[in-house]
Amino acid sequence: MIYVLLLDLGHKDNNDSSENITIVAVDLQPMMPIKGVKILQADITHPNTLSRILEIFGNKHADLVICDGAPDVTGLHDFDEYIQGQLLFSALNMTTCILRPGGNFVAKIFRGRDISFLYAQLKCFFEKVTCAKPLSSRGSSIEAFVVCENFSLPEDYKPDISTPFQERKNPDMSYIVPFVACGDLSAYDSETTYVFDTDNSTSLDAIQPPIGKTYLTIFSTLINRILAPPYKRAIEMKRKGELQYI
């Protein structure tokens, strides 16, 4: 998913600041409606997606682009890192066409072997690049987020969405960025197993119906199949030791 935000702060006469913000969320997959967000089911690697976003923005430039996009991982780490890097370049390519000078870009990365090359590319467009690892992201995962501040286009760079991202030939193609571990200790730690007070809590089935009404309506048939699969009785019998193997 990629979020593109336009904060139109010029409308000072409007007291409700949320009305001056346009947010577009883009994902390949269908999304639940989100209040105040324009949903676009589209591919960020496709050139037409940019014009669809700009149409919603009335051709104004965005203040912030946030990219949480990720491919379906295969478990082949080198391959997954490469594909994630390519998706980041697609997001960056679009960002160079839509972000206002001085704007910011936040994106998910996989901190693999070649990450300093990605940092160097980002540093060509942003004054400050930081790698952030929030507490909600598992410590054992190579996932992290680049926070890129103060966008400006290099003088010799012409943004062009019709071609893939052109890597910059910076003499120093490896760059080390500051690393920030964020989040305070009051939140749940994704690496810790917690003991719950079983007297005052109820154990639920692992698969729960979604809370959203739209999602429930659209996918009710599918959900029923998931919640009551044909083999559900067999699982219950196995749990009770009633299943006879022949």
Ligand SMILES: C[S@@+](CC[C@H](N)C(=O)[O-])C[C@H]1O[C@@H](n2cnc3c(N)ncnc32)[C@H](O)[C@@H]1O
């Ligand atoms: C880690 S999930 C993000 C989930 C989202 N932030 C949420 O909380 O539901 C990665 C998302 O990136 C989307 N994605 C992958 N490639 C994409 C592409 N080329 N264009 C748009 N979305 C893409 C996937 O469909 C997936 O929903």
